[in-house]
Amino acid sequence: MLRLTGALAGMAAAAQFTPAPAAAAPRYHDNPFTLGVASGEPLPHGVVLWTRLAPVPLAEDGLGGMPPQDVAVRWEVAEDPGMRRVVRRGTAAARRDFAHSVHVEVTGLRPGREYWYRFRTGGELSPVGRTKTAPAAGSLTPMTLAFATCQSWSDGFYTAYRHLASQDVDLVAHLGDYIYEYPVGRTSGPRGTDLSAAHNAETLTLDQYRLRYALYRTDPDLQAAHAAAPWIVTVDDHDVEDNWSDETSFSGASPEDLLRRRAAAFRAYYEHLPLRASSLPQGPDMRLHRTLDYGGLARFHVLDARQFRDPIDITRRDDPARSMLGAAQERWLLDGLADSGAVWNVLTQQVLMMQLDRLTDPGLQQLNGDAWDGYTANRNRLLDGIAERRVANPVVLTGDMHVNMAGTVKRDFTDPSSPAVAPEFVTTSITSGGNGADSGPQAEEWLAANPHLAFYNGQRGYVRCTVSPGEWRAEYLVVDKVSVPDGTVSTRRSFVVEAGRPELQEA
Ligand SMILES: [Fe+2]
Incomplete structure (x- = not known):
């Protein structure tokens, strides 16, 4: 119990933010890109870029230690892994309603070629991801x-x-x-990672599915x-x-x-994967x-x-x-x-x-x-x-x-x-x-x-x-x-x- 209380206190401290005046993104005490970056659904001229902000990825409410408001995230796509020849950039909203996940449907790229991408928010940079468009x-x-x-x-x-x-x-x-x-038990099988009791339950609610995806994505x-x-x-x-x-x-x-569970599971699935808006779940339905x-x-x-x-x-x-x-x-x-x-x-x-x-x-x-x-x-x-x-x-x-x-x-x-x-x-x-x-x-x-x-x-x-x-x-x-x-x-x-x-x- 003491160990658990200590961990929770640590999470609360890490989840505090100092909002910068007139800025759309908070200042983070910890890098919020703990769940990495992803891309998907390649077309000849576009691809989906994904990330999710979670400075405290295993916060038990499934919200990653983020403040309760939407946050602006800048993204850029370059022709080189060093991110020097940037060809597309923009700003996307990481919405609290979607656990501060970001889905960017980039367009205007060239077919059948590699690109690199990254995100930035509140002075913090994500890792660089590599993607590839579909051929012409x-x-x-x-x-x-x-x-x-x-x-x-x-x-x-x-x-x-x-x-x-x-x-x-x-x-x-x-x-x-x-x-x-x-x-997922406290010692998480052969991994031996020490986990809190929140993981040791079958996922039924949106909070629980979010926490499960975050666990996997760490x-x-x-x-x-x-x-x-x-x-x-x-x-x-x-x-x-x-x-x-x-x-x-x-x-x-x-x-x-089951439909309630489907709605929670699909919502968390969409939030954690590089899907297009055409796959945005409507309650228990997802295309x-x-x-x-x-x-x-x-x-x-x-x-x-x-x-x-x-x-x-x-x-x-x-x-x-x-x-x-x-x-x-x-x-x-x-x-x-x-x-x-x-x-x-x-x-x-x-x-x-x-x-x-x-x-x-x-x-x-x-x-x-x-x-x-x-x-x-x-x-x-x-x-x-x-x-x-x-x-x-x-x-x-x-x-x-x-x-x-x-x-x-x-x-x-x-x-x-x-x-x-x-x-x-x-x-x-x-x-x-x-x-x-x-x-x-x-x-x-x-x-x-x-x-x-x-x-x-x-x-x-x-x-x-x-x-x-x-x-x-x-x-x-x-x-x-x-x-x-x-x-x-x-x-x-x-x-x-x-x-x-x-x-x-x-x-
Ligand atoms: Fe299986």
Whole structure:
């Protein structure tokens, strides 16, 4: 109790401000950029810049130790990391209503090039971030993409992000479980960070979600990954609550309570990520499905497989009335696939699309009702739609599983001779589940029971893809241990897919 009281007193002292006369920003006793900087949603001529002011990042009210008024923040974008050749600058409001987060939609940039950016307020400077605009329409310049998911802070160190930040990556896609809603104990797992009791509760309110995001964003490796490249993000279940679907709670909460929780969770999600105003939540609703064109090389169809899905019910997986995406998003996706002129059409999404029978016994099947296996009628509609529209080179990127996998989405999984529709690359978690293991009984069982599954690995890490008009190369990077701060990252396996041939090939 004494320790806790002392910590709170320290926070109160640090949160005091000396407002400068006639200035729109206060004077800070501590640098307010404790949560880093980020960029996202790259277009050929613009990008979103993000930061959040929080001189006391873990203040228990979730407000970061900021004064109760809105604050002016200056931003600038330069052509060099030293910030000498500034090409755009302006002032944005860090609004108290949004926990003093800042979202700047910069325009007037040149396509397919690197920029650097930073923020300034009350005499304090942020770190410099690096970003990159999307190439001009039609450009076939190759790109490097990293994708990642599932980063339970208390399950280990973000060594995978430290590695990602050291790579020359054009774009990062995050597939959900950016936070976990579960209580974080006082010693926070292998990290051993001494935390106050406020973290040791399941997140339900806006204050609690804000505090949870702030906790995650204090991590220097996560900050480095955000500062290294623009991100595109989408939610999965733990960003709100385990296995939620639309208005249905998996834990038995009422629809009213889940919608209240969704509103709090989405608000904090928006406040902490570089999203456009088009994704600004309206109460419990947030528009996350969107397309991002990367020249003529790739169109990213970012999906939302949570907000519009019918409740999980494996016994009704073949019911054509049920949907994973909801009718409007299904139509939007098929339209976006049909009118895409891109070489690669990337489904940037959450849960496993290929069938996964978890039992080798040929007479028995065990499917996951939370994944596309629980929505087979919707999956068939999507795969039929892709075939009918002759969609060029669909590629499926998946998270959720906490293991690395690579396989092939087949038109009909019951028929071994059925054609391949798309490769599916499943990235493991960044940390969730702890160290994991390369293989084991589950790996053997799953590979034996699913001939369309080519690769399984149960370690932590992320996937780096090198994409050119001729081929999509995916490299699985794994961390030996996330339980220690100095784990080692290595390439576990790589696959290549040639344009026009959806089968996986060993790289
Ligand atoms: Fe997860």
